[in-house]
Amino acid sequence: MSTETVLGCQQLSFCWQGDWTLEPLSFELCAGERLGVIGPNGAGKSTLLKLLAGLCLPSSGTVLLQGKALTQYSRTEKARQLALLSQENEQAQAMTVAELMLLGLLPHKKLWQANSQADLNLLQQCLDQVGLSHKQHQLLSSLSGGELQRAQLGRVLMQGAKLILLDEPTNHLDIQYQHLLLQLIASLPLSLIASFHDLNLAASYCDRLLLLHQGKVMALGTPQQVLTAPLISAVFGRPCLVDENPFDGKPRLTFAPGVCA
Amino acid sequence: MKSAQLPQRWLLLFLLALGSFLFCLNTGSVSLQWQELWWCFTGKCTDPMQWQLLWQLRLPRLLLGFVAGAGLALSGALLQHLSRNPLADPYLFGVIAGAGLGATVASLYFPASLIALPLAAFVGALLAIALVLALALLARWQQLDHFILAGVAVSFLFSAATALLLYQHDPFAANRVMFWLMGSLSRASYQPLWFILPCLLLCLLLSVLFRRQLDAMLWSDQTALSLGVPVQPLRLLFLLLTAALTASIVAYCGGIGFVGLMVPHLVRMLLGSQALSLFVGSCLCGGIFLIWVDAGARTLMPSQELPLGVITSACGSLFFLLLLSRRRG
Numbered sequence: 001m002s003t004e005t006v007l008g009c010q011q012l013s014f015c016w017q018g019d020w021t022l023e024p025l026s027f028e029l030c031a032g033e034r035l036g037v038i039g040p041n042g043a044g045k046s047t048l049l050k051l052l053a054g055l056c057l058p059s060s061g062t063v064l065l066q067g068k069a070l071t072q073y074s075r076t077e078k079a080r081q082l083a084l085l086s087q088e089n090e091q092a093q094a095m096t097v098a099e100l101m102l103l104g105l106l107p108h109k110k111l112w113q114a115n116s117q118a119d120l121n122l123l124q125q126c127l128d129q130v131g132l133s134h135k136q137h138q139l140l141s142s143l144s145g146g147e148l149q150r151a152q153l154g155r156v157l158m159q160g161a162k163l164i165l166l167d168e169p170t171n172h173l174d175i176q177y178q179h180l181l182l183q184l185i186a187s188l189p190l191s192l193i194a195s196f197h198d199l200n201l202a203a204s205y206c207d208r209l210l211l212l213h214q215g216k217v218m219a220l221g222t223p224q225q226v227l228t229a230p231l232i233s234a235v236f237g238r239p240c241l242v243d244e245n246p247f248d249g250k251p252r253l254t255f256a257p258g259v260c261a
Numbered sequence: 262m263k264s265a266q267l268p269q270r271w272l273l274l275f276l277l278a279l280g281s282f283l284f285c286l287n288t289g290s291v292s293l294q295w296q297e298l299w300w301c302f303t304g305k306c307t308d309p310m311q312w313q314l315l316w317q318l319r320l321p322r323l324l325l326g327f328v329a330g331a332g333l334a335l336s337g338a339l340l341q342h343l344s345r346n347p348l349a350d351p352y353l354f355g356v357i358a359g360a361g362l363g364a365t366v367a368s369l370y371f372p373a374s375l376i377a378l379p380l381a382a383f384v385g386a387l388l389a390i391a392l393v394l395a396l397a398l399l400a401r402w403q404q405l406d407h408f409i410l411a412g413v414a415v416s417f418l419f420s421a422a423t424a425l426l427l428y429q430h431d432p433f434a435a436n437r438v439m440f441w442l443m444g445s446l447s448r449a450s451y452q453p454l455w456f457i458l459p460c461l462l463l464c465l466l467l468s469v470l471f472r473r474q475l476d477a478m479l480w481s482d483q484t485a486l487s488l489g490v491p492v493q494p495l496r497l498l499f500l501l502l503t504a505a506l507t508a509s510i511v512a513y514c515g516g517i518g519f520v521g522l523m524v525p526h527l528v529r530m531l532l533g534s535q536a537l538s539l540f541v542g543s544c545l546c547g548g549i550f551l552i553w554v555d556a557g558a559r560t561l562m563p564s565q566e567l568p569l570g571v572i573t574s575a576c577g578s579l580f581f582l583l584l585l586s587r588r589r590g
Contacts, residue, residue, distance in 0.1 A: 053487055055486055076489040084487035086483040094529060094533070095534060096533070103480075103488065104488075159488070
């Protein structure tokens with residue numbers, strides 16, 4: 001991990017109808033670093049990602065992408081630097097895997113430009129990376145949830161951005177695919193900011209964690225610093241036990257079920 | 262969709278278009294010899310009646326039918342793409358109700374004028390679209406659902422006004438408006454082509470240029486924005502284009518239903534749902550479909566013409582029933 005800053009924000013906040021959705025916060029992301037954003041529902045995770053992606057304007061503060069204010073980028077310039085994998089109900093199921101992934105070239109192409117042989121070579125390379133070469137002509141509707149997420153990730157790779165924002169990337173995936181997807185992302189030379197509901201996944205795959213609660217930053221640091229029993233119990237309102245994951249040495253959380261509370 | 266089959270399907274579609282064009286050119290109450298047809302085309306026509314039949318009646322009607330079908334199918338495909346709703350249709354924005362009101366006013370107050378009806382229908386359609394857009398923009402509505410709701414509201418308003426006018430006036434006018442609403446190419450000439458064709462070509466050109474952006478908009482707004490697509494301006498641009506295209510077609514051909522709804526579904530099954538093939542394919546298929554429908558309308562009943570809407574609606578109903586049974590199976 002180098003010390004070059006990819007993304008930084010200073011006193012970034014978002015206020016909606018008089019309420020703080022996100023109170024002023026500042027942090028920096030180094031090249032190659034993976035930052036996990038965690039917190040209960042309504043903590044402001046998605047709002048933070050939208051602000052960082054430039055999808056909505058902050059009430060105060062600025063986002064700096066490669067040292068330049070996000071608002072100074074043109075749409076396509078921004079899209080070449082920063083990609084977003086959002087968790088909306090996507091319905092374009094009648095496209096093929098290759099068609100979806102070629103959409104990633106959009107910010108690199110003039111309106112009248114056709115896809116060149118170099119683009120098709122890049123497509124093959126990205127298909128190999130996400131392990132979908134054998135399914136490139138299949139319709140998205142015929143894929144499993146995990147394959148669909150990998151196809152989406154392939155689109156992001158085609159986009160060529162060095163920074164990816166992921167909004168709950170492991171939603172709707174079974175345990176095997178959750179790990180396969182995050183393992184794949186971790187193996188790529190990318191900087192990453194992702195929101196998580198599963199704290200153990202966040203601990204295992206992120207270098208640093210940002211814990212949000214009701215729009216406030218509760219903690220920012222390594223998983224060991226952030227995932228402490230008193231803090232997590234207080235934020236999630238549930239007794240919690242923290243020990244060490246025997247596989248990777250990262251913190252492991254166990255929550256008390258309702259009957260024991 | 263196997264990509265290997267695609268070039269063959271395109272070739273087939275172009276051949277079908279050419280064949281349909283030739284066949285329908287020689288379909289009607291008077292049948293010409295192919296040789297006579299060729300002579301008339303090359304300017305060696307022996308019979309002035311035949312020359313007139315071909316150049317003044319059949320050809321403009323065929324061209325208008327093709328262009329109208331292509332335009333309706335393209336509008337439908339664009340709107341279904343933009344709204345991510347497979348049941349969107351070019352008459353979504355109250356175009357047909359607005360044109361209906363215009364046609365009613367023209368039939369009641371200027372029954373003798375030939376130009377009054379298409380002109381009034383066009384103005385009525387534009388009025389309906391303007392009202393829908395004004396409603397949606399004033400209320401700062403962003404999603405296409407809002408446009409659709411505004412379209413439904415405006416449609417009902419204009420239909421109520423039409424019904425009131427017809428109820429209070431001449432019953433013969435009601436007949437004429439009804440027949441016009443069912444759609445017909447019987448008023449075909451070269452003049453409407455100058456009007457509709459530029460709209461169609463502009464729409465097609467822009468949808469081909471913006472094919473990647475339109476494909477990205479098939480995903481969520483967030484995804485499209487993150488790919489650098491100016492979602493709101495593009496959506497507004499294409500809504501305006503499709504509305505203008507539909508209004509110009511409705512003004513001359515009346516309300517030809519189901520083409521814009523049905524043809525894009527067929528094209529998706531044949532050529533896939535990527536913007537480029539969907540839009541170009543919809544134009545071709547829509548055009549082919551409507552010239553066959555018109556050939557049917559001219560020949561099915563020996564002494565009179567059927568309204569186009571009767572045939573397209575019947576085909577549409579059959580098509581969606583087939584689709585339903587295939588999905589179940």
